[in-house]
Amino acid sequence: MRAAFAVASLTAASLTLAACSSATSSDAGDGGNTVTIASWYEDQVIGTTIEAANDALAADDITLEYTQIPLDQYNTWLSTQLASGEGPDIIMDGASFPARVAAGNLVDISGDDVIAGFTKEGLALASDADGKVYGVPSYGWFSGIFYNKDLFEQAGAEVPSTFDEFLETADALTAAGIKPMTAGLADSDKAIHSLMGYLENAYYHNGEGSPEVDTEFAYGETTLDGNWNDAVSTWSKVIDHGVLTPEMLGTPLTQAVAEFSNGEAAMYISGPWDYQDIKDAGINFGMFSHVGNDPANQWLLGGPAASMGVNVDSERPEQALKALRALASPEAMQATVDANPGAFSYLEGVEGTFPAEYELITPLLSEGHVSVGWDRWGVNMPAQTMLDTLTKGLQSVVGGQESTDDLVKQLDAQADSIRY
Known part of the structure; x- marks a missing residue:
């Protein structure tokens, strides 16, 4: 997260960074394989991550579709969407992710292998007081x-x-x-x-x-x-x-x-x-x-830049969970830190690079x-x-x-x- 300001616009255009697939957003209502995700991150921050995830999802004929929402509007946009039982299939948020957990907006993924390999610190914002986990961190x-x-x-x-x-x-x-x-x-x-x-x-x-x-x-x-x-x-x-x-x-x-x-x-x-x-x-x-x-x-x-979890109201929860696993894969996580020099990962085995300016x-x-x-x-x-x-x-x-x-x-x- 670019620190803590996260907010959004209903008029933002969708930026699809996906490999070719027969699925489109038009078939979402009848169980299509397009999984949606939104955040405030620009293409240079998250583009290669989406591409890596889509490479992993190609075998399942799932397409991850990304929409960038303006930074100063994201929180309002996402709150409005979730309050009406809608919103992207994968919820991405920063400082407000715990509020999404408290509001019951996210699927409990405590028993899923998707959280394996992440440090306790990385999962902290996505966990509740009982230790249940509802998301994984994008990067630090x-x-x-x-x-x-x-x-x-x-x-x-x-x-x-x-x-x-x-x-x-x-x-x-x-x-x-x-x-x-x-x-x-x-x-x-x-x-x-x-x-x-x-x-x-x-x-x-x-x-x-x-x-x-x-x-x-x-x-x-x-x-x-x-x-x-x-x-x-x-x-x-x-x-x-x-x-x-x-x-x-x-x-x-x-x-x-x-x-x-x-x-x-x-x-x-x-x-x-x-x-x-x-x-x-x-x-x-x-x-x-x-x-x-x-x-x-x-x-x-x-701390954790933004956490990602499955929307409890998603119409395609199985596909969304597969997409979350792809986003949490070593390949996608490595793509994230590679695109953001100096960023670090909470996933074991993923190493960031530290430019000379960060000596x-x-x-x-x-x-x-x-x-x-x-x-x-x-x-x-x-x-x-x-x-x-x-x-x-x-x-x-x-x-x-x-x-x-x-x-x-x-x-x-x-x-x-x-x-x-």
Whole structure:
């Protein structure tokens, strides 16, 4: 998952990346062999995965038909479809997959071989409190901070290993007349990644809290108010130091990507989904981790990108399960990580590739130092709703309309209204 924003459009055109087959979507109503799946992923992310799955399904005369739905509409589209007993045969979702499990939208696949070989961490978002499994992960995502090596050298700036050093680096870049960071806060999750990346490093793993705080919060056993306050207040120094600015609230994500790729800003928070476009731009870049208190114990933000399961209302459940097995095959999983340099798989035996630009973060990926709070929230609440609240709240904090304490209390209030 490209982090946590997933939403959809009823007018989106269907993108069929399938081998030739006698089956078509028109025969779906009378038991045809076309199995549908949708997500927000572009062709370059998932296209070869669909092709590999279709190669495996050809012997059964099954065609997997993929539809891309716009990222900013997917959650609404999928929720509407499922509420009416419809939707794609294979449900694909990210932070909201646990909500689909809780709503009874997915088939229990606990006893099927399709889950064999996946790690416990990979299956976590697709499992319920009783340990039943309803889906498998597509691949693992992570985010860190891309940086322009030439601009760092020009400013005499060092790659930071702590938050204090990060602020010093931003100041050095500003003093050299270089924009420290670009972030499309008008329509992206970059502020969330900035905050949660800091918390993962400075609070959950190297501070006053621990990951268990999030699970307790999800079940209503504790509040963020009284836990997060000091850490979020410290993080807000990125606003004081010009890393995130009110002007960025009017900047769309496309402009932010262009600014970094064109060498107009020194840093950009992102992950493997933007790697190739940045690489193609020809700049000299690398990536370092989100940072906190301990340079020897750094954590990237990330987790299962999206989980996939069979729609309980599918009119062709047997074919859908076969398609899910094909998508979960080593061949399809390998195709996914090959198409997303730096991505990793939760399926044993599938290895990703780590480009030279990932030199500083490769040890963290190898050690499994990839984690994110909203995955832990998902065990007992629709995490996407929390992320929507966090997005708006952070925009207000960056814009100076509310305090960090106000933001924390808003999250508590939202959680109280949406727990399962």
